[in-house]
Amino acid sequence: xxxxxxxxxxxxxxxxxxxxxxxxxxxxxxxxxxxxxxxxxxxxxxxxxxxxxxxxxxxxxxxxxxxxxxxxxxxxxxxxxxxxxxxxxxxxxxxxxxxxxxxxxxxxxxxxxxxxxxxxxxxxxxxxxxxxxxxxxxxxxxxxxxxxxxxxxxxxxxxxxxxxxxxxxxxxxxxxxxxxxxxxxxxxxxxxxxxxxxxxxxxxxxxxxxxxxxxxxxxxxxxxxxxxxxxxxxxxxxxxxxxxxxxxxxxxx
Amino acid sequence: xxxxxxxxxxxxxxxxxxxxxxxxxxxxxxxxxxxxxxxxxxxxxxxxxxxxxxxxxxxxxxxxxxxxxxxxxxxxxxxxxxxxxxxxxxxxxxxxxxxxxxxxxxxxxxxxxxxxxxxxxxxxxxxxxxxxxxxxxxxxxxxxxxxxxxxxxxxxxxxxxxxxxxxxxxxxxxxxxxxxxxxxxxxxxxxxxxxxxxxxxxxxxxxxxxxxxxxxxxxxxxxxxxxxxxxxxxxxxxxxxxxxxxxxxxxxx
Numbered sequence: 449x450x451x452x453x454x455x456x457x458x459x460x461x462x463x464x465x466x467x468x469x470x471x472x473x474x475x476x477x478x479x480x481x482x483x484x485x486x487x488x489x490x491x492x493x494x495x496x497x498x499x500x501x502x503x504x505x506x507x508x509x510x511x512x513x514x515x516x517x518x519x520x521x522x523x524x525x526x527x528x529x530x531x532x533x534x535x536x537x538x539x540x541x542x543x544x545x546x547x548x549x550x551x552x553x554x555x556x557x558x559x560x561x562x563x564x565x566x567x568x569x570x571x572x573x574x575x576x577x578x579x580x581x582x583x584x585x586x587x588x589x590x591x592x593x594x595x596x597x598x599x600x601x602x603x604x605x606x607x608x609x610x611x612x613x614x615x616x617x618x619x620x621x622x623x624x625x626x627x628x629x630x631x632x633x634x635x636x637x638x639x640x641x642x643x644x645x646x647x648x649x650x651x652x653x654x655x656x657x658x659x660x661x662x663x664x665x666x667x668x669x670x671x672x673x674x675x676x677x678x679x680x681x682x683x684x685x686x687x688x689x690x691x692x693x694x695x696x697x698x699x700x701x
Numbered sequence: 702x703x704x705x706x707x708x709x710x711x712x713x714x715x716x717x718x719x720x721x722x723x724x725x726x727x728x729x730x731x732x733x734x735x736x737x738x739x740x741x742x743x744x745x746x747x748x749x750x751x752x753x754x755x756x757x758x759x760x761x762x763x764x765x766x767x768x769x770x771x772x773x774x775x776x777x778x779x780x781x782x783x784x785x786x787x788x789x790x791x792x793x794x795x796x797x798x799x800x801x802x803x804x805x806x807x808x809x810x811x812x813x814x815x816x817x818x819x820x821x822x823x824x825x826x827x828x829x830x831x832x833x834x835x836x837x838x839x840x841x842x843x844x845x846x847x848x849x850x851x852x853x854x855x856x857x858x859x860x861x862x863x864x865x866x867x868x869x870x871x872x873x874x875x876x877x878x879x880x881x882x883x884x885x886x887x888x889x890x891x892x893x894x895x896x897x898x899x900x901x902x903x904x905x906x907x908x909x910x911x912x913x914x915x916x917x918x919x920x921x922x923x924x925x926x927x928x929x930x931x932x933x934x935x936x937x938x939x940x941x942x943x944x945x946x947x948x949x950x951x952x953x954x
Contacts, residue, residue: 596787599757602774603781604801604852614804618791696790699834 479666487670495667498655501674508639508651509678511567515574516635520628523579527586527624532616537587544583552577552638556645565647570639577638578631585627589620594700622694629686636679702768702778702855702888704731704754709763710913711749722913723749727763729907729916736882736889738899740942741909742950747892748860750914754890755781755858767856779856780849785865787845788833794820794844795829801852819847822881839870843877850885859891863898875901879926896942900935901928908942911949918945 462481469480491501498504530537555576559569593616601615643653652675659667711724723746731737739747752758754765756775765772767779775781780801788797798819799812807815820826823843833841842862849857863871875898882889893899899906906920920942928935 594786596783597789599781600783600787600789600848601800601804602757603755603779604804604848605775605777606804610804614800615789618789621791694791696832696834699832700786700790 476663476665479669483666484669484673487667488673491674495655496659496662496664498658499650501652501655501670504650504652504655505674505678508643508653511570511651512574512632512635512639514567515571515639516578516632518571519575519578519631519635520582522575523582523627523631524586524624527583527627528590528612528616528620530583531587531590531620532612544580548580550576552634553641556642560647570642570648573642574635574638577634581630581634582624582627585630586620586624589623589627590616592623593619622690622697625686625690625694629683629690632682632686633679636675636682640675702733704767704856704888704890705729705765706731706750706754707764707766709750709753709760709765711746711753711758712761724753724760725913725915727914727916729919731888731890734886734888736902736904737891738903738906739890739892739909740896740899740906740946741894741914742911742946743894744912745909745949746912746914747894747909750909751781751858751860751890751892755779757781777852778854779858780852780854781858781860782842782845782849782862784861785838785841788841788848790833792832793829794825794831794833794836797833797844798848798851800848805852815851816847819850820844822850822884823847824877837870838866839874842866842874846878846881850881850887854887856888856890859889861892861894864893864895871898876927878902896939896946897930900939900942901930906942908945911952917949 465478466481469478472478475483487495487501494500495504526536526540530540552573555573556569559572563569563572597615597619598611601611606614639651640653642648643651644657648654652671656668656671656675659665659671706727706729709724709727710722713721713723715721727750729737739750741747749758753760754772756765756772756779759773767776770776772779789800792800795813795816798816802812802815816829817826820829823846825840825843825847828836828840828844833844836844845862863874866874879902891899891902900922903922904924906922908917908920909915910917920938922938923934
């Protein structure tokens with residue numbers, strides 16, 4: 449029922465959009481539905497000579513996967529260390545607190561200066577965007593592991609290493625997963641934003657910016673819809689895993 | 702098996718450098734297969750004493766030894782059962798019980814056999830695949846007991862294990878514990894603040910004073926079992942214990 453209720457607004461928005469588009473009657477301002485749908489319905493055919501929607505989406509996804517995986521590979525071990533050993537936390541904390549409020553896109557000029565135009569710069573921006581939510585959630589998750597759980601492990605004979613693998617990591621996993629989910633969302637925003645900037649010659653961000661230059665507003669809207677749908681699907685995937693594996697969270701007794 | 706506590710004292714230093722004397726010159730030697738209850742007003746350091754015996758905390762002076770070997774960290778000869786929240790919510794009942802053996806590298810078939818045996822002993826046959834949050838408080842403590850027994854310790858350390866249970870479940874668990882104790886022949890050190898529980902369970906009751914905890918008296922209980930909670934004999938012992946506890950509690954007020 450709530451699912452159905454949730455569909456009402458998108459339908460109203462589409463109807464409203466079509467009505468306004470007909471009234472305005474200016475494809476350079478608001479294109480009609482019937483010019484956007486064909487773009488979406490033929491995802492494998494070339495769009496404005498930039499490659500197909502699917503090609504561009506795959507390029508963006510590839511960049512995100514690189515940057516995101518790199519961020520997770522750094523943030524999870526670091527976060528576990530910081531959560532477990534206050535020395536590490538004290539060592540890194542101030543530095544990270546200063547860097548954290550800097551918007552990922554503020555690193556763009558520096559990224560270009562260091563890595564030139566290309567995939568490395570984009571991956572770097574995604575990395576910066578994703579690392580903080582993953583790191584902070586990992587630290588929180590590790591700190592939230594109940595002391596009793598650790599002591600039970602110790603009294604049952606767990607070594608320091610086993611405490612980590614059998615108690616701390618599984619106990620922190622749901623919160624780490626939340627960090628990954630949030631981090632992925634930010635990565636996706638970062639890749640599109642980074643592709644809007646001068647330099648890239650492919651990707652969904654590039655596609656919609658290129659479409660803007662050609663005045664193809666219908667392609668921009670189609671691109672935005674694709675960006676939104678990919679973000680949605682991935683997020684649902686994260687949620688499904690959460691439900692399947694980490695359903696115990698909040699049920700500790 | 703011999704467990705001896707030799708002149709153990711414990712002083713905590715708080716963050717603002719105040720020192721708190723928790724335990725003062727405790728000596729006790731526990732016989733093989735004996736059931737000892739440590740009874741005292743809240744804040745008397747009885748849990749601290751148990752944690753020192755378990756090797757989770759170190760004594761400021763004095764020592765604990767098992768079979769003549771000083772305890773400096775958790776020993777495989779002892780297993781501890783905590784008040785609550787000690788089961789791993791991401792593991793099934795069976796996986797919780799198998800943990801100690803898993804940490805020792807025992808192979809899966811043997812772990813499963815052991816889990817089956819001890820779950821049967823605590824009356825939880827058929828609950829192997831359940832998760833802790835699906836069980837009642839009493840059942841969860843049974844799992845905790847099975848998990849402790851699975852590493853085949855000679856000493857069980859129990860820290861108010863039934864403190865969070867309702868009165869009826871608590872009585873039931875006391876019966877069950879005696880049954881298991883008689884069957885498995887463990888030495889038990891059981892911390893409680895309930896006079897009734899101590900009189901029902903123990904061979905000897907060690908009464909601690911208000912902080913810093915010292916041994917006020919060791920009361921030996923006639924060894925008949927099962928005990929009639931309302932009999933005159935136990936009524937007198939209970940009165941004697943209650944008087945002592947009241948005397949100690951009144952000192953703080």
